[in-house]
Amino acid sequence: MTIxxxxxxxxxxxxxLAVREKYPKARxxxxxxxxxxxxxxxxxxxxxxxxxxxxxVAQSTLVVLxxxxxxxxxxxxxxxxxxxxxATVLDLGSTKEGICALVDLHxxxxxxxxxxxxxxxxxxxxxxxxxxxxxxxNLIICDREKSQSDSLSLVEAMFNDIGMKLFYMTPQxxxxxxxxxxxxxxxxxxxxxxxxxxxxxxxxAIFDMASTGFSSTVRLAKSSPQxxxxxxxxNRDNVSQALADYIDFLQRFKAVxxxxxxxxxxxxxxxxxxxxxxxxGIEKR
Amino acid sequence: MTIxxxxxxxxxxxxxLAVREKYPKARxxxxxxxxxxxxxxxxxxxxxxxxxxxxxVAQSTLVVLxxxxxxxxxxxxxxxxxxxxxATVLDLGSTKEGICALVDLHxxxxxxxxxxxxxxxxxxxxxxxxxxxxxxxNLIICDREKSQSDSLSLVEAMFNDIGMKLFYMTPQxxxxxxxxxxxxxxxxxxxxxxxxxxxxxxxxAIFDMASTGFSSTVRLAKSSPQxxxxxxxxNRDNVSQALADYIDFLQRFKAVxxxxxxxxxxxxxxxxxxxxxxxxGIEKR
Numbered sequence: 001m002t003i004x005x006x007x008x009x010x011x012x013x014x015x016x017l018a019v020r021e022k023y024p025k026a027r028x029x030x031x032x033x034x035x036x037x038x039x040x041x042x043x044x045x046x047x048x049x050x051x052x053x054x055x056x057v058a059q060s061t062l063v064v065l066x067x068x069x070x071x072x073x074x075x076x077x078x079x080x081x082x083x084x085x086x087a088t089v090l091d092l093g094s095t096k097e098g099i100c101a102l103v104d105l106h107x108x109x110x111x112x113x114x115x116x117x118x119x120x121x122x123x124x125x126x127x128x129x130x131x132x133x134x135x136x137x138n139l140i141i142c143d144r145e146k147s148q149s150d151s152l153s154l155v156e157a158m159f160n161d162i163g164m165k166l167f168y169m170t171p172q173x174x175x176x177x178x179x180x181x182x183x184x185x186x187x188x189x190x191x192x193x194x195x196x197x198x199x200x201x202x203x204x205a206i207f208d209m210a211s212t213g214f215s216s217t218v219r220l221a222k223s224s225p226q227x228x229x230x231x232x233x234x235n236r237d238n239v240s241q242a243l244a245d246y247i248d249f250l251q252r253f254k255a256v257x258x259x260x261x262x263x264x265x266x267x268x269x270x271x272x273x274x275x276x277x278x279x280x281g282i283e284k285r
Numbered sequence: 286m287t288i289x290x291x292x293x294x295x296x297x298x299x300x301x302l303a304v305r306e307k308y309p310k311a312r313x314x315x316x317x318x319x320x321x322x323x324x325x326x327x328x329x330x331x332x333x334x335x336x337x338x339x340x341x342v343a344q345s346t347l348v349v350l351x352x353x354x355x356x357x358x359x360x361x362x363x364x365x366x367x368x369x370x371x372a373t374v375l376d377l378g379s380t381k382e383g384i385c386a387l388v389d390l391h392x393x394x395x396x397x398x399x400x401x402x403x404x405x406x407x408x409x410x411x412x413x414x415x416x417x418x419x420x421x422x423n424l425i426i427c428d429r430e431k432s433q434s435d436s437l438s439l440v441e442a443m444f445n446d447i448g449m450k451l452f453y454m455t456p457q458x459x460x461x462x463x464x465x466x467x468x469x470x471x472x473x474x475x476x477x478x479x480x481x482x483x484x485x486x487x488x489x490a491i492f493d494m495a496s497t498g499f500s501s502t503v504r505l506a507k508s509s510p511q512x513x514x515x516x517x518x519x520n521r522d523n524v525s526q527a528l529a530d531y532i533d534f535l536q537r538f539k540a541v542x543x544x545x546x547x548x549x550x551x552x553x554x555x556x557x558x559x560x561x562x563x564x565x566g567i568e569k570r
Contacts, residue, residue: 118496138493167493180484181495185502188473190553191534193560199465199530206563208423208452210466211403215564216501217470222561225554229547236542243539245484247532249476254528257521262514268475269510275478276507278491279500 004056004063006031006075008041010120011092012066013129016046018162021131029056041126057082062154065091070230072099080108088151090115094178094227095234096142096171110148113155116140116174117164118182122222135163142171179238184246186220186228187239193221289341289348291316291360293326295405296377297351298414301331303447306416314341326411342367347439350376355515357384365393373436375400379463379512380519381427381456395433398440401425401459402449403467407507420448427456464523469531471505471513472524478506 001023005012008030016028030047032038038050053075057063063079065072072093079089080103090113093099100114119137121128139159144152156166169177196218200206206214232239256264286308290297293315301313315332317323323335338360342348348364350357357378364374365388375398378384385399404422406413424444429437441451454462481503485491491499517524541549 118494120496120498122498137496140494177485177490177494180481181491181499184480185477185499187535187538188477189502190557191531191538192470192473193557194534194553195469195527195531196465197556197559197563198534199527200462205462206466206566209403209425209462210563211405211422213405213407213505214466214470216504217474218560219501219564220498221554221557222564223554223558225551225558228554229550232542232550233545233547236545240539240543242480242484243535243542246476246480247535247539249479249483250472250528250532250535253472253476254525254532257517257528258525260518260521262518265514265517266510268479269506269508269513271482272475272478272506273508273510274482275503278482278495279504279507281491 001026001061002059004029004060006065007067008032008126010124010128013046013126014133017131018134022161031056037126060087063089068227068230069093069095069234080106094231096174098234100143100171113147114142124224139164140167142174175235176238179242183239184242189218189220193218286311286346287344289314289345291350292352293317293411295409295413298331298411299418302416303419307446316341322411345372348374353512353515354378354380354519365391379516381459383519385428385456398432399427409509424449425452427459460520461523464527468524469527474503474505478503
């Protein structure tokens with residue numbers, strides 16, 4: 001089995017490291033716009049060789065698109081055009097509606113499986129990849145009925161084998177939920193980072209006065225702009241609504257503070273405390 | 286030396302555990318409105334006995350006010366009224382302006398040292414207390430020139446001995462900076478928790494679809510409303526301004542997304558990435 005990893009970064013690299021351990025006889029080809037990333041991926045044993053996309057696709061059993069989502073939109077139709085007849089392509093993109101709509105009517109649509117592994121860190125590139133990123137996490141598969149059964153079975157088996165738990169939903173459901181539980185978290189962190197940096201021109205004051213509360217809330221502000229700008233753009237309708245809802249809660253909280261409505265303030269926070277039960281559910285996974 | 290811990294919760298309890306290790310001959314008295322907290326603090330060896338406030342103060346070398354800040358406002362004048370002549374009282378409150386202003390003209394003001402340890406977790410109560418909470422963290426001392434030198438030296442020595450790094454500033458500077466690097470982080474987490482809970486009525490969807498990005502950003506939403514409502518109220522002017530600044534950034538980010546201004550979106554995030562350097566400074570501590 002030959003697996004091509006297109007985009008040998010955090011996700012592509014970590015996927016390859018996890019699969020390689022379970023499928024020791026598989027051969028891994030890397031495809032990346034960055035020669036430096038390719039070198040690092042080779043050195044780390046993420047992939048066995050690097051080559052251009054067309055060459056890689058022609059030899060592949062499975063092609064994995066692990067680039068930013070705007071690049072996936074560019075590459076996926078081309079890959080589907082040239083994919084060998086029994087091969088499969090999947091994408092790992094953080095948005096699904098746009099990608100699925102783009103190839104919905106492609107003659108080879110059945111060879112495509114749309115997935116999204118719910119995993120990541122704030123770091124990027126092959127240097128950030130590690131084998132333990134995906135195992136134990138959740139994988140979303142969208143529009144499964146549009147994938148041919150051999151392709152779907154291959155992908156399901158592979159992700160099961162690396163210890164992920166599979167969930168199924170439409171691309172619309174995926175993008176809506178993710179706007180709230182993922183994309184909004186990232187935007188809130190970026191905005192918090194900017195607010196503090198703007199105020200505390202003297203970064204030393206932030207060093208001196210912040211404690212781990214600040215660090216955890218703003219950690220995601222270290223995330224890659226190149227990865228996230230396309231995600232927010234593709235999911236703009238849902239993200240915009242999530243932002244509107246969030247801003248609304250913040251304005252209501254501000255009003256309660258301005259009016260010295262301490263019971264109202266308590267009430268907000270008591271209701272938010274319900275999240276403890278949810279988080280303990282996540283952390284137990 | 287007898288040290289009274291008024292409020293045997295996360296901060297008071299952790300302080301006692303750290304100091305006890307360095308000052309093994311000191312005697313610790315606990316004062317708490319909650320009999321259950323008192324029992325737990327005794328059982329954990331945080332304090333040696335529990336007693337009412339007046340009795341405790343009469344026997345103390347040092348009184349530590351580790352209650353929510355509204356309670357500190359109530360207790361501090363009374364403690365200063367009854368403090369033995371060579372004794373010292375300090376508070377650990379997360380706001381400083383209101384507390385310092387309240388006792389600025391008290392006849393025994395010189396026996397008071399206003400401090401704030403920059404440390405905490407989202408948990409509360411004596412069950413949450415642990416010896417390693419304070420060591421290695423920063424301590425802010427405000428209005429040091431208003432404390433008599435014996436009291437100041439005692440407090441500085443004690444916090445140095447438990448491994449904290451001391452910083453000095455006015456109460457006004459303290460409350461301003463903390464609104465941005467601490468209070469805003471907590472509010473953003475509370476609001477994010479509410480936004481997601483409101484949308485995802487089915488908590489299972491949050492379980493299934495969130496990953497550690499969400500968990501870290503919303504962790505502070507587990508924080509105690511009873512602790513935070515008085516803090517936001519006492520620091521309302523600064524907190525309200527910090528919120529206004531934050532909401533402004535969020536609205537600008539939303540506009541950039543609505544207008545599909547991808548370069549603008551990238552720019553926001555690249556500027557926010559500067560926080561990486563700041564966070565790495567904090568994490569190295």
